[in-house]
C-alpha cells in the first residue's frame with residue numbers, strides 16, 4: 315500500500331511529513347503531479363526525495379499543463395483507480411480542496427477537508443494501544459469547520475481516504491529518510507470538455523499586493539452603498555499601502571469582484587490592520603478577518619457584531635468618516651512635509667561650526 319501526496323515544491327515538505335506519520339511502517343509515500351508536455355520532473359523529484367518520497371507519478375496531458383480543476387480531479391481519480399493507495403493527501407488550499415473534491419466525486423470516495431490532526435490505523439502516531447496503531451483500517455482526524463471556529467473529530471473508514479491538510483496541522487516528529495525518488499510517467503485520457511474550467515489569463519497586481527498578503531485591508535460592505543462608494547476606500551487603501559476588500563453582499567451585488575471577498579467563501583486574511591466599513595460582521599465574514607492584528611470598524615450601528623468585536627470602533631456614516639480620515643491623513647502629511655522643510659531651513663541658516671543638538675544628531679535628515 316502507498317500513500318499519495320498531491321504536491322508541489324512549496325507544500326511537499328509538510329505533506330510528506332504528515333503522510334509519513336500516518337503511513338504504516340511498510341507503506342511507501344509517493345507523490346503525484348500534473349503536467350503538460352515540457353515539465354521537467356527531475357527537479358521536483360529530487361526535492362521530494364529529500365522528504366522521503368520514493369516515487370513521483372507525473373501525469374501528463376495537454377489539458378493538465380496549467381491549473382484546470384475538473385481535468386486535474388479526473389486525472390487524480392484515474393491515478394487512484396490504478397494505484398489503489400490507502401490515502402491521498404493534498405494541501406487545504408483553494409486548489410487542493412477543489413481538485414480533491416472533483417476526484418472524490420468521480421471516484422465515489424469520502425473526503426475530509428481542513429484536517430489539523432491525523433492518526434492512521436497502522437502509522438507511527440500512537441493511538442494508545444501500545445503497538446503504534448489500531449490496525450482497523452480507520453483514520454481518525456480532527457478538522458476545522460465554519461472557517462476555523464469549530465473543531466470536529468471524524469473517522470474515515472473508506473478503502474482510500476482523501477484528506478486535505480490545513481497549514482496549521484500538527485506534524486508529529488517522525489524520522490524521515492531521504493529516498494531516491496523515481497519518476498514514473500503516466501498518461502491519462504482527459505475528455506476535452508473537462509478543460510472548460512482552466513486558467514485563461516494571468517494578470518499581475520499593479521501594487522504587487524494581494525488580499526492575503528497586504529498589511530492593510532480596507533474593506534467595504536452593504537453600508538458603502540454601491541460600486542461608486544468604493545472610490546474613497548481605494549484612496550484610503552492607497553494612502554496606507556494596502557488593498558481593498560469587501561463582504562459577500564458587495565460581490566453578490568456586483569460592486570466588487572469575488573477575488574476581493576473576505577470570509578468563509580472568500581479569502582482568509584491576517585492583516586496588520588483591517589478596516590471594516592459598513593460591514594455588520596456576520597460569522598461568515600468574521601472568520602475571514604479575525605486573525606488580523608488590529609481591526610477598526612466603522613458603522614452606524616453600535617450593536618453590529620463587527621463593532622462589538624473590533625479593536626477600535628467608530629460609530630458613524632462611512633460617507634462622512636472616511637473622507638474625514640483621508641483629509642486628516644492629508645493634513646498630517648502636509649504638516650510633516652512643512653515641519654521637515656522648516657527644520658531644513660533652520661539647519662541651512664545655522665552659522666558654520668555651530669553644533670545644535672538637532673544638526674549633530676541627524677545631520678542627513680532632510
Ligand SMILES: Cc1cc2nc3c(=O)[nH]c(=O)nc-3n(C[C@H](O)[C@H](O)[C@H](O)COP(=O)(O)OP(=O)(O)OC[C@H]3O[C@@H](n4cnc5c(N)ncnc54)[C@H](O)[C@@H]3O)c2cc1C
Pocket residue numbers: 534535536537538560561562563564575576577578579580581591592593594595596597598599602612613614615618630631632633
Ligand atoms: C454559506 C455562506 C457563506 C458566506 N460567506 C461569506 C463570506 O465569505 N464573506 C462575507 O462577507 N459574507 C459571507 N456570507 C454572508 C454573510 O452571512 C453576510 O450576509 C454578509 O457578510 C453581510 O454583508 P454586509 O456586512 O456587507 O451586509 P449587512 O449584514 O447588510 O451589513 C451592513 C452593515 O452596514 C451598516 N451600515 C449601513 N449603512 C451604513 C453607513 N452609511 N455607514 C456605516 N455603516 C453602515 C449597517 O449598520 C450594517 O451593520 C456567507 C453566507 C453564507 C450562508
